[in-house]
Amino acid sequence: MQLVLEKRAERSRTVALISPLIAIGLTIVTMTILFAVMGKNPILALYVYFIAPLADGYSLQEIAVKATPLVMIAIGLSLCYLANAWNIGAEGQFLMGAVAGSWIAVKTQGTEAGHWVLPAMLLLGAIAGALYALIPAICKVRFGASEILTSLMLVYVADLLLDYLVRGPWRDPQGFNFPTTAEFDPVATVPTLIEGGRLHLGSILALIVVAAGAVLLGRTIKGFEIRVVGAAPRAARFGGFNANQLILLTFAISGALSGLAGIIEVAGPVGHLQPGISPGYGFTAIIVAFLGRLNPVGILIAGLFLALTFIGGEQAQIAMKIPLDVTKVFQGVLLFYVLACDSLILYRFRIIFSAPQVARGTH
Amino acid sequence: MELIEAIILSVLAASTPLLLAATGELVTERSGVLNLGVEGMMIVGAACGFGGAWLTGSIIVGALCGMVAGTLMSLLFAGMALGLAVNQVATGLSLTIFGIGLSGLIGAGFVGERITPAPHLYIPFITNIPLIGRILFGEDGFVYLSLALIAAVWWFLYRTRAGLIMRACGDNHVSAHALGYPVLRIRMYAVMFGGACAGLAGAYLPLAYTPFFIPGMTAGRGWIALALTVFASWRPGRLVIGAYLFGAVTILQLHAQGAGIGIPSQFMSSLPYLATVIVLVLLSRARTGGSTAPAALGTVFVPDR
Numbered sequence: 001m002q003l004v005l006e007k008r009a010e011r012s013r014t015v016a017l018i019s020p021l022i023a024i025g026l027t028i029v030t031m032t033i034l035f036a037v038m039g040k041n042p043i044l045a046l047y048v049y050f051i052a053p054l055a056d057g058y059s060l061q062e063i064a065v066k067a068t069p070l071v072m073i074a075i076g077l078s079l080c081y082l083a084n085a086w087n088i089g090a091e092g093q094f095l096m097g098a099v100a101g102s103w104i105a106v107k108t109q110g111t112e113a114g115h116w117v118l119p120a121m122l123l124l125g126a127i128a129g130a131l132y133a134l135i136p137a138i139c140k141v142r143f144g145a146s147e148i149l150t151s152l153m154l155v156y157v158a159d160l161l162l163d164y165l166v167r168g169p170w171r172d173p174q175g176f177n178f179p180t181t182a183e184f185d186p187v188a189t190v191p192t193l194i195e196g197g198r199l200h201l202g203s204i205l206a207l208i209v210v211a212a213g214a215v216l217l218g219r220t221i222k223g224f225e226i227r228v229v230g231a232a233p234r235a236a237r238f239g240g241f242n243a244n245q246l247i248l249l250t251f252a253i254s255g256a257l258s259g260l261a262g263i264i265e266v267a268g269p270v271g272h273l274q275p276g277i278s279p280g281y282g283f284t285a286i287i288v289a290f291l292g293r294l295n296p297v298g299i300l301i302a303g304l305f306l307a308l309t310f311i312g313g314e315q316a317q318i319a320m321k322i323p324l325d326v327t328k329v330f331q332g333v334l335l336f337y338v339l340a341c342d343s344l345i346l347y348r349f350r351i352i353f354s355a356p357q358v359a360r361g362t363h
Numbered sequence: 364m365e366l367i368e369a370i371i372l373s374v375l376a377a378s379t380p381l382l383l384a385a386t387g388e389l390v391t392e393r394s395g396v397l398n399l400g401v402e403g404m405m406i407v408g409a410a411c412g413f414g415g416a417w418l419t420g421s422i423i424v425g426a427l428c429g430m431v432a433g434t435l436m437s438l439l440f441a442g443m444a445l446g447l448a449v450n451q452v453a454t455g456l457s458l459t460i461f462g463i464g465l466s467g468l469i470g471a472g473f474v475g476e477r478i479t480p481a482p483h484l485y486i487p488f489i490t491n492i493p494l495i496g497r498i499l500f501g502e503d504g505f506v507y508l509s510l511a512l513i514a515a516v517w518w519f520l521y522r523t524r525a526g527l528i529m530r531a532c533g534d535n536h537v538s539a540h541a542l543g544y545p546v547l548r549i550r551m552y553a554v555m556f557g558g559a560c561a562g563l564a565g566a567y568l569p570l571a572y573t574p575f576f577i578p579g580m581t582a583g584r585g586w587i588a589l590a591l592t593v594f595a596s597w598r599p600g601r602l603v604i605g606a607y608l609f610g611a612v613t614i615l616q617l618h619a620q621g622a623g624i625g626i627p628s629q630f631m632s633s634l635p636y637l638a639t640v641i642v643l644v645l646l647s648r649a650r651t652g653g654s655t656a657p658a659a660l661g662t663v664f665v666p667d668r
Contacts, residue, residue, distance in 0.1 A: 005448055005665050048582065086452055114485055135640075147644040148399065148452065149590045151634040156583055162628035287454060323466030325578075332461025343447040347665070 005347040012345050019341035020291055020298070024305075026341075027334045037281040040320055049312035049320050061198045063307045065269050069094070069261035069278075070208045073285035073304035075213040076254030078294040082217070083249045084230040089136060089151030090258045091282025092158035097259020098164050100128030102273040105188035106170050106181055117187045121263055129259015131159065132250045137251035141244040147251075155282070161269035163275050169345045170273065171271040180274035190268035206303075209257060213296035226250060258282060272360075279310065280328075285291070292343075306331065370614060371498050376508055376572055376608025380405075380564040382509045384588035385595070385602055386516055387560025392592055393520060394553035395533035397661035399455025400440050402585025403462025404558050405565035408433040410466040412566025412575040417473050422481045425570050426563060428506075433562015436462060441554045445547050448663045459585070467578045474576060481505065481571040503571045505563075510603070512560070517599040529553060533657035536664040546664055561585065581617050583636065588640045594646055596655040614639050 028046065035042040058312040072122040073090045101121035108117050137150035163179070172182040193199045217223040229236040231242050236243060259279065270277050288306050292298030313327030343349075384401055391398050411432035416425025436458060443454045452548045481503040484490065490501045520526040529549055533540045564584070569576045587609060595601035616631035 003446060007665065027604050088456060095418070139640070139644050139647075144592075144642045144647040145640075146593060146647075148645055149586060149593070150640045152586050153583075153590070153639045156636040157633045160629040160633045167629075168627060283460060287460070290453060322469060323471050325464045328464025329461060329468060330464075332457055332464055335453075335457035335460060336439070339449045339457060340443055340447050343449050347448060 004310075004350045004352050005343070006350055008346060008348055015341075015344045016293065019344055020293065020302070020338060023334060023337035023341045024185065024336045025292070027330065030333050030337075031326075034326070037324075038322070040322060045316060045320060045322060048316045050308060052315060053308055053311040059196070059311055061194070062311050063304060064203050065198050065200065066307035067300075067303040068200075068202045069265050069281045070285050070288050070306055071206045071300055072202075072261040072264075073210050073258045073282060073294065074288035074299045074303060075209050075255075075296055076250075076257035077285055077289040078213070078292070078296070078299060079216075079226055079250040080254045081289060082230045082294050083226045083243075083246050083250045084233070085137070085140070085250050086148045087133060087136070087151050087251055087254050088286060089133070089147055089153075089155050089282070090254065090285055091278060091280065092151070092155035093133045093258035094262035094265075094278055094282045095127035095158040095162050095253040096132040096156075097262030097264075098124035098273060098277055099158070099165060100259070101125030102170070102181060102184075102266055105184045106273075108188065109182060109185060113185075113187060115187055117185070118190065118267065120190060121267055122260060125263025126256040126260040129262065130256035133251045133255020133258070134248065135334055136249050141247055147247075149231045159275075160256070162273070162277075166275060168275055171274075177273075181272045183272050184267055188267060189271065190264055194312030198269065200264075201269045202261075202268050205260070205264065207300075210296045210300045211301075217296065258285075264282045284310075285333060287331050287338075290335060293339050365595055368497060370496055370618060371619040372502075373617075374503060374607065374610045374612075374614045375498070377613045378586055378606045378630075379415075379509050379630070380572065381588050381591060382513065382566045382603065382606035383505070383564035383567060384561045384585055385591040386509070386513050386599070387557035387564070388588055389595065389597060389602055390497050390516060390520075390529075390560075391553050392579055393533045393556035393597060393657055394529050395536055395659035395662070396444065396554055397455065397658050398437065398440055398551050398554060398557055399452055399589065400436065400458025400462065400585075401455075401557075401561050401588050402581055402583065403459035404433040404436040404561035405462075405568075405581045405585040405588075406466040406579070407436050407462045407469070407582055408565030408567050409561030410470040410565075410576060412562070412570035413478070414469060416478050416570055417476055419592050420478075420572050422478075425478075425544060426566050429566025429570075430559040431562070433558040433560070433565065435558070437558020438551075440558070443552045444663075445550055445554070447558045448665050450663070451661050454492045454551065463579065468574050470481065470578055474578070477575050480574040502661055504569050505571055513599050513603055518664070520599065530657070533659055536659045536662070540613065540664075540666055550664075561588075564588070572607070577607070587639055590643055592593045593656075596643055596646075597657060609635060609638070 032042040035045040053063060055176045073094065077087060077090055101124050102123060104117060104121045132154065135154060136147040139150050140144040140147040166181055167179045170181045172180055183346055190202055192202045194357050226246055227238065227247050229241055266277055288299055288302045292302035309327055309330055313324055316322040317324055384405055388401055408429035412429030415428030416422055440454055440458050443449045444451045447485050485502050486500050490496045519557045522532060528544055532544065532546045532549050546597045564582060568580055591602060593607045594605040613635050614633045620628045620631050
């Protein structure tokens with residue numbers, strides 16, 4: 001018995017639509033088995049993970065809050081991946097955006113600074129993220145260094161820089177020696193949308209980013225160039241598209257969005273700069289980008305779904321003592337299935353039962 | 364003198380996991396497969412390796428557990444990237460994400476536990492020779508194993524027919540297939556070897572480097588191992604040099620921190636990562652004439668029939 005892949009004449013549109021659903025279905029089956037092996041009631045666990053968070057208003061807001069950075073980062077990453085540029089350092093760009101934006105918040109702390117503070121923070125966060133992303137992009141374009149490795153290495157560097165700042169120069173003097181800055185002033189805080197709620201302005205920005213991504217990819221020449229460079233590099237060269245310029249552009253956009261997500265997270269839900277501001281948003285966003293088929297609307301849905309698993313994971317930990325690592329396993333398994341199902345778009349699977357020797361004889 | 368001896372000993376210990384993981388990845392990449400899941404395979408190897416040693420009290424069982432775990436992880440990768448022809452970069456990334464979560468689950472039961480670390484070689488009189496005695500004849504078994512392994516890999520790649528065939532698969536899978544070689548099966552063996560090495564490299568950390576397991580203890584070493592294969596231009600000899608250079612950077616920054624140089628520790632800790640970036644840039648730049656990478660590296664191969 002042998003599994004054989006046969007190339008389809010053209011991409012299957014039906015499979016392209018249903019493959020994420022198949023992947024989610026297979027993931028849930030796998031998780032059911034995992035819960036059973038761990039000795040937890042699988043039905044109850046699945047309920048706590050996927051249904052319970054949808055049932056109350058607080059959790060729904062929390063899902064939107066968690067989805068905000070995921071969607072923003074993933075939109076940028078999808079541009080990179082479409083152009084065949086592998087930015088996997090979004091986590092570092094997220095942290096650099098958070099650090100740079102926080103600088104303004106820390107320096108204006110307790111002063112009479114007006115309402116320019118928050119816009120300036122967001123702008124600086126985006127710029128810092130873009131510049132940080134341009135380091136691996138320039139290394140790639142100028143020197144041919146693998147952007148996969150350089151962008152990832154810079155994640156560790158950003159993490160250590162943030163750690164240094166909040167333990168050293170920016171530490172809150174009244175913070176009982178905890179590694180954190182003081183709480184940001186109201187003018188340096190992202191406003192919430194509902195009085196006393198968690199939902200904040202960043203979620204609106206994320207929706208705008210989704211719309212902008214859809215317009216860029218679907219309605220502009222640049223978006224077309226990005227897709228052609230990734231899908232058919234030779235055709236792009238004949239078309240006179242500058243692949244290097246597109247690598248720089250997609251990295252810069254992706255970095256800017258990650259940086260913006262970073263400063264929004266710090267100035268919004270967290271409220272101050274501290275280590276561990278991200279539960280791996282930059283890496284989870286990679287899954288979001290693929291689960292969303294590198295399509296802006298798909299990414300929005302995928303971002304909400306993965307945010308649901310974050311919240312569900314937290315609730316499962318409290319209610320059923322299921323470790324948080326299960327969420328990471330879940331996300332990894334999901335990405336596996338998404339990629340495997342994507343293979344169905346390009347290939348038809350066929351199982352051949354005859355022995356290979358016999359097959360060779362008939363040729 | 365004792366300080367120098369201590370530094371060299373710790374450099375060797377810090378380099379060994381890098382060398383082991385990079386050796387496996389070198390073979391994998393020479394067959395034309397780019398497995399970015401080294402970090403994931405290592406961390407699962409670390410958790411399973413520690414678990415095995417803690418349950419049985421045997422370092423060797425622990426090391427074997429790590430290797431088996433790494434191999435199983437790599438089979439997952441092989442099934443996806445070779446069997447289903449999925450993009451290797453994306454598959455490798457998901458292997459790392461999955462591995463980090465899985466290792467946390469596996470390791471949750473024995474965080475905080477301790478084991479007796481792997482014993483060091485001791486030959487009476489010879490190990491006691493000043494300076495070189497302990498460095499040459501007083502290491503733990505993994506150090507010798509890693510060096511023997513890379514020598515064996517060199518011999519395999521350049522002195523055996525099987526090695527030649529494997530390199531052919533890595534440089535031109537279409538021609539290798541046309542000659543009748545089972546490209547996908549050869550690549551699967553190479554991926555499995557990479558997984559076993561990564562698992563062993565991960566297991567080295569809790570078995571010999573620090574005698575306990577902490578989640579995320581690989582701390583990017585799998586990614587540095589990937590960079591090392593680029594650094595080494597996919598050649599075993601340079602890989603040894605590269606691994607020891609990186610080990611030296613890691614250890615020297617620790618000693619500099621210990622010596623109380625007025626530089627914040629975080630800056631020193633970021634040195635290995637920055638060094639990786641700089642080395643990648645310098646090497647890629649020096650190599651503009653033509654790439655030394657296996658020509659088919661990272662490309663999907665679906666045999667037509």
